[in-house]
Amino acid sequence: MIDFILRTAGPEEIPAVLALWARAAKGTSITDDADGVAALLARDPDCLLVAVRADEPAVLLGTVIAGWDGWRCHLYRLAVDPEHRRRGIGAALLAAAEERFVALGGRRADAMVLDGNALGHRTWRGAGYGPQSQWTRWVKPLADD
Template identity: 65%
Template sequence: MNDLRIRHATPSDVDTVLAFWREAAEGTSISDDRNGVARLIARDAESLLLAERDGALAGTVIAGFDGWRCHLYRLAVHPAHRRLGVATALLAAAEERFAALGGRRGDAMVLDENALAHHAWSAAGYAREPQWSRWVKPLTP
């Protein structure tokens, strides 16, 4: 995993991220467009984390903090890079960000039908809250 690099997205990454999500993410969102991603980066430049291996995008996660709760979206790993620790590294970086901001719990939006993602979130220590269809993990400061 030494060749994996985690960094924040920049405005120049928007098109690459959108193309990546079309290939690697499960489903799409209403905000999966150039303006939506650009707005995210402009509003919170550290929220969209990218994992790169050999200069290629291997994974993404959005680690948003609203001042009260920590929200995780768009955890996606390219099929060629799955089961190699990319998601683990992205979630660790997101949790470090949250801890630095004073966040105490991470909430993840995960599609009910995405069993592969359920396994990944569970392996990362998140537990599903069935009444809300979300996955949460307490974060220690």
């Protein structure tokens, strides 16, 4: 078992966060770059939660973005290093995100999960989340990839 600590990420950790997402997250987004993550942290410095090794705090084990827009709670980029999965890191990150939302006045959280991400589906269902079949996400890129 590995001991880990949960905390918020700082701007200096953006390269490590992006590297973790490259090896641990399914799919990519137009905002998966240093500028996108920097803008996220500038807007809400406490929204990017990370799990780090207790004995090596610079080593990222997992992330989740717990975004609060004042009305709804949104979860993105739940990612755990493949070498450290099935050790409670993802569950701890989700619990911390949900605690953040409750403290901010949130009443329901949603998560973006790719349709083809079977591992993600199991993870989210195990945490008590489920798809809402009456909604479809509509998107319009505002910038080129």
